[in-house]
């Protein structure tokens with residue numbers, strides 16, 4: 001057996017012994033009453049940014065949607081042959097689970113955003129689905145260049161990662177069932193950004209148009 005598969009199986013044994021066994025009431029309630037998370041979190045599939053670990057939540061707390069580069073595509077229904085995985089998860093979170101909050105959970109050193117940058121800069125790509133998907137964030141590249149003309153390398157990547165969070169927030173507003181709830185005040189959307197090198201979390205502040213550190217209340 002490969003070491004990583006052994007690690008996963010041992011991890012599950014630890015989960016049963018040390019975690020599940022201490023939360024049997026919680027799990028029983030979540031089975032009986034169903035899940036009622038108040039928050040949907042759209043995070044990257046990156047192995048370093050698991051929102052349940054970073055935010056230290058319990059089962060039932062967050063509805064986690066993970067994809068490449070934590071992107072939300074624009075609302076689109078005309079092509080029914082396309083499989084809208086992320087849009088389906090967002091729709092379920094909002095219209096079935098009735099979440100109160102959606103958090104777009106961006107992060108530093110995102111390979112998905114770097115892929116988008118490479119495509120924008122004409123570097124040859126050896127993927128099909130990734131570049132198609134990350135093109136959702138191409139506006140972030142244009143905005144980063146407009147904000148900081150000539151920005152390159154790591155600084156460009158950090159800037160694009162943050163702008164991509166804002167593009168996803170804008171795209172969330174294109175979903176009619178989200179826009180309706182935002183207008184009614186029954187849903188809030190948030191743009192967060194995790195710096196995995198520093199272990200810092202910040203939130204987009206519309207008033208100052210910057211990401212400000214999130215502090216424990």
Ligand SMILES: [Zn+2]
Nearest residue numbers: 044046069110
């Ligand atoms: Zn990422």
